[in-house]
Every structure is written in structure tokens, then in C-alpha cells.
Amino acid sequence: MANSNLNDLRKLHELLRDLKSVQDDLAKGPRLVRVKVQNTEQKQADLEAGKQDVKACKMLADQKTLQLKTLEAKLSELQGKLNQAVSNREYDILRGQMEADTMAKSVLEDEILETFEKIEAAQGRAKQLEADLATAKQEEAAMRAKVAAAEPGLIERKAQLELAVTAAEQFLPAEPKLQYRRLVTAHAADAMAEVTGNSCSACYVSLPSQTLVALRSGEILFCRTCGKLMYVGIQA
Ligand SMILES: [Zn+2]
Structure with missing residues (x-):
């Protein structure tokens, strides 16, 4: 009786440990899936931000292009007036305006080039973010499949161990x-x-x-x- 108790106690603890391990594995699956889901959501948000960035750069380029066209129209208007200037004073004033506007035009042209470079860089980033999102989605699907494949076996093992524990407790x-x-x-x-x-x-x-x-x-x-x-x- 005494020796039998010793063996029964050892066996019972071993079964309880096995059961705990299976329960832990069962609980771990959904946690691992959640981590992957959160990662996908983060990558999705990063991509949206990246797309907004491209949009903002394009809008800036459009604004500056419009400003440039306005400035060019003004310059050609000034040129027309200059050609018909009747006094030296009028001529000098028009020349002064045209110099200032030509300078502004040159600055604007540089800014437009810079903005185009920014668009290209933002588009490159967005493309990378899109690839990152695709990878995250693949990883999430793979984890879901892995967890789903392991689950039936774990549930069966858990049920078996629960029965074995109940039987082992009888003493x-x-x-x-x-x-x-x-x-x-x-x-x-x-x-x-x-x-x-x-x-x-x-x-x-x-x-x-x-x-x-x-x-x-x-x-x-x-x-x-x-x-x-x-x-x-x-x-x-
Ligand atoms: Zn103690």
C-alpha cells in the first residue's frame, strides 16, 4: 500500500505536468496568432501613412507648378509692357519687377525639382511598405494554419490526459x-x-x-x- 502510494503520487504529478504543458500549448496558439494580426495591422497603418505622404508631396508639386505658371504669365505680360514702355522711368520700374520675378521663378523651379525628388522617394517607401504588408499577411496566414493544424491533436491529448489524471487520482x-x-x-x-x-x-x-x-x-x-x-x- 505504502509503496504503491509513492508510485501513484509520482505518476499523478507527471500526468499533471503533461496536462499543464498541453494546456500551455493550446493557450499559446491564439496568442501567437494575435501577435501576427497586430503586426499586419501595424504594417497596414504604415502603408496608409506612406500613401498619404505620396499624396501630400504630389499636392505640393501641383501647387508649386500652378504658382510657376502664374509667374510665367506675369513675366510675359511684363515683357509686353516693357516692349511698349514710353519713358525710361517706366522701363526701369518694369525691368526691376521682371528681375525680381525671374529670381522668384528660379527659386520656384528649384523647389519643384526638389518636390519631384520627394515624390519619388515617398513612392519608393510606399512600395517597400506594400511589400512589408504582403509579407506580414503571409506570415499571419502561415501562423493561423500552423496553429489550426496543431489544435485538434492538442485538444485530443488534453482530453486523454484529463481522463488519465482522473484515473490516477483514484487512490x-x-x-x-x-x-x-x-x-x-x-x-x-x-x-x-x-x-x-x-x-x-x-x-x-x-x-x-x-x-x-x-x-x-x-x-x-x-x-x-x-x-x-x-x-x-x-x-x-
Ligand atoms: Zn512547501
């Missing part, structure tokens, strides 16, 4: 079993603690020799410090 007398079940609900596999050396491996408190003897003889005992269901390992 526990009713009263300690209730306490043990409460611990499992709260701590899963950490409901149980192996005794390593002379200590409880959950809280590291040294156990009185009387307790160690009782544990080795297969008594069902909970740690007085951390409350876990204790058992002696094979080497202890």
Missing part, C-alpha cells in the same frame, strides 16, 4: 483528494511538490525527519509552509 482518500483538487484548480501541476533532499521543492523549507519518514512510507501529506501535496521522488 487518494476522499478528504485529501478534496484539498488536492482545490490546489489543482488554483495551481495546476504546481499543486504537487516533490521532496528533494530533505526539503519541499516548492518552498525550500526543510522538513522534520518525522515528516520525511511518513512521506517515505507513502502517507499523503501537505506541506505546512506552502500547502502543496508532497511526495518523495525516486532518488529521495
